[in-house]
Amino acid sequence: MLMQKSHAFEHAETTNETVLAGQSLSSLFFASVAESYPAGKAICREGDEAKHLFQIVEGVVRLHRIIGDGRRVITAFHFAGDLIGASLPSDFLFTAEAVTDCKIRRVSRKSFHDDVARSDTLHPAYISLLCHEMTAAHEQMVLLSKKNAEERLCSFILKLASRSSPLSAQGLLRVPMNRQDIADHLGLTIETVSRTITKLASRKIVIPEGRHDLQIVNLARLAQLSGDADDFSEKSCHRVSLH
Numbered sequence: 001m002l003m004q005k006s007h008a009f010e011h012a013e014t015t016n017e018t019v020l021a022g023q024s025l026s027s028l029f030f031a032s033v034a035e036s037y038p039a040g041k042a043i044c045r046e047g048d049e050a051k052h053l054f055q056i057v058e059g060v061v062r063l064h065r066i067i068g069d070g071r072r073v074i075t076a077f078h079f080a081g082d083l084i085g086a087s088l089p090s091d092f093l094f095t096a097e098a099v100t101d102c103k104i105r106r107v108s109r110k111s112f113h114d115d116v117a118r119s120d121t122l123h124p125a126y127i128s129l130l131c132h133e134m135t136a137a138h139e140q141m142v143l144l145s146k147k148n149a150e151e152r153l154c155s156f157i158l159k160l161a162s163r164s165s166p167l168s169a170q171g172l173l174r175v176p177m178n179r180q181d182i183a184d185h186l187g188l189t190i191e192t193v194s195r196t197i198t199k200l201a202s203r204k205i206v207i208p209e210g211r212h213d214l215q216i217v218n219l220a221r222l223a224q225l226s227g228d229a230d231d232f233s234e235k236s237c238h239r240v241s242l243h
Helices: 002-021 109-118 122-146 149-163 179-186 190-202 219-225
Strands: 035-037 042-044 052-058 061-066 072-078 095-098 102-108 172-174 206-209 213-216
Touching: 042 052, 052 109, 061 179, 072 122, 072 179, 102 109, 109 122, 122 149, 149 172, 149 179, 149 190, 149 213, 149 219, 179 190, 190 206
Parallel strands: none
Antiparallel strands: 035 102, 042 095, 052 102, 061 072, 061 095, 172 213, 206 213
């Protein structure tokens, strides 16, 4: 009888491992109910204990910090499918706010790390996620320390285009964040962002369409002006093709 229970327990462990092996990090959130957050509502706040990790199901989220003189610094934007809080040690280093109406799933930090630790598949996926976050932080550091206003804005538009759905035949890109958000992310003033967009429009590179759309007229020139032209070859730019 004891042997039967032992075999049953071993089988249960094997089954659990098999299930985890077929999962992605995103699948760890599937059992959680999606919570609705209207635009502007905080999902978590800087300084709070990081008891949960979050996955964006729908919408766009900004991460920001308030520095000593009261200025807001937006460190990142996250989109559907992204995870928030994976690399935090204990407390949230940022406030996460909904830019648009969002649906968010959450899991406890303990259960997330327990599942990752048990799975040979999820562990490397978790390491890959951390590496991706480090790369994004490095790119943002280079952007803020070395690029001028035009290069920063062009880099931002290209990155947004790569994260969005394929552009329409007219090259229309939906921009969910407002210009103040963009300015706070790029370390610029809102006036500089507006002047730079006007400048790009006059050169028929990017043209504003309403409040939240940009028409990308000349993708190749946009890539050149970003300062990272080598990173936006024809092969790597297929996701933002205008046709």
